[in-house]
């Protein structure tokens with residue numbers, strides 16, 4: 001199905017988030033949509049899928065102008081969007097989700113829905129069964145269910161907004177096979193991503209946005225596609241995009257954290273009898289398939305999960321039974337992956353957040369909060385004003401806002417996917433800052449599903465496999481192939497920490 005947009009414009013207040021956009025996405029192809037944080041990609045995708053209405057311009061599907069007034073109308077016209085955070089009901093099964101979300105005409109009976117789900121999952125190579133409870137599925141499987149739901153409802157054009165963020169490498173490979181197959185069958189795929197290698201590998205064409213306008217477009221068959229894409233995104237003077245070189249790690253005296261024979265549980269997964277010392281002045285990357293135990297350790301390190309047995313020491317102080325607030329008082333900050341659930345408050349402004357952080361004896365100093373917000377905007381290049389509600393910021397700018405709130409006095413930083421949703425230049429800039437904190441003695445522990453991020457930025461790596469944890473492995477001992485094997489459990493006992 002061909003999608004054409006003509007003079008499409010969306011204005012928020014005084015900001016032209018999409019400014020007179022003209023683009024054509026041919027049927028039977030995968031189209032990459034790129035751009036730095038705040039460029040207007042999500043806005044364009046929401047206009048195409050009926051989640052937003054344009055202020056001017058038109059959308060044409062297969063040569064006819066259409067009004068995509070809401071997501072239901074867009075889906076009836078054949079356009080469906082897979083959001084970064086799947087729009088599903090975790091308490092229900094996959095089949096029940098399909099039945100709840102699909103209109104009667106698409107899936108008239110339970111038996112029909114069961115058959116459709118099984119057939120589509122088989123055809124696309126997705127590992128999902130009708131009676132799986134959604135709450136127990138990984139993000140990657142929930143995304144698969146969303147794709148099945150949209151196809152079952154008649155989508156012939158699929159929009160995917162950063163679909164490989166937070167899913168495993170194996171799931172990303174399975175997704176690419178499915179998307180290629182869907183395009184081969186005549187469907188249109190719009191693929192929004194910050195990962196240039198994925199866009200270069202998967203897409204037939206690419207369109208690049210900057211400050212709401214189209215600044216480049218073309219076929220992907222080009223020499224050195226990644227360099228070319230970088231130039232289109234950031235301009236010819238985009239500079240050196242190689243990861244920063246690693247400064248020497250300070251020798252550790254007292255460990256930042258020490259775990260003595262810790263047993264901790266979260267859901268069905270248990271970390272057993274874990275002994276671990278994490279050094280100050282070093283970056284430790286946690287790597288493993290989603291749900292292998294990384295989240296339990298991250299949460300133990302900031303007091304959000306308490307151990308069932310064993311001791312947790314922070315710079316020598318016993319905080320085994322302390323909660324998150326006590327960890328914060330002791331200099332530990334946590335940056336969650338789910339920004340708008342655990343990190344930020346959507347309706348509050350940036351200045352409101354600084355006001356809450358800065359309360360002294362319960363009194364809010366508005367002027368100081370606005371000054372802090374202005375400083376954060378300039379230092380972290382956040383595209384916002386001190387009075388913009390956080391939920392009106394683009395995903396990448398929300399991430400920058402959250403990072404800007406980490407106090408300078410932080411001794412230990414626990415981050416879940418610290419560069420989630422950031423464009424490549426911003427991700428490097430964030431790591432520049434995290435490394436500067438490390439060089440000043442701060443301990444940084446982070447989890448990421450992106451093996452390149454783990455290998456590029458860690459000083460030490462901890463590998464997780466089904467609740468088992470490796471010893472602290474110096475980065476230099478691992479390459480991508482070996483890390484991939486360990487994540488899959490190959491020869492895991494060779495690196496495993498011995499139980500106490």
Ligand SMILES: Nc1ncnc2c1ncn2[C@@H]1O[C@H](COP(=O)(O)OP(=O)(O)OP(=O)(O)O)[C@@H](O)[C@H]1O
Pocket residue numbers: 012015017035036037038039040041042043044383391392393394395396397421423
């Ligand atoms: N509902 C809204 N109200 C006000 N401003 C908004 C709203 N939605 C988006 N914006 C603004 O429009 C601009 C474009 O945002 P958009 O989310 O489309 O960017 P993006 O290219 O998807 O960025 P990212 O890569 O960071 O997700 C940003 O400056 C953002 O703050």
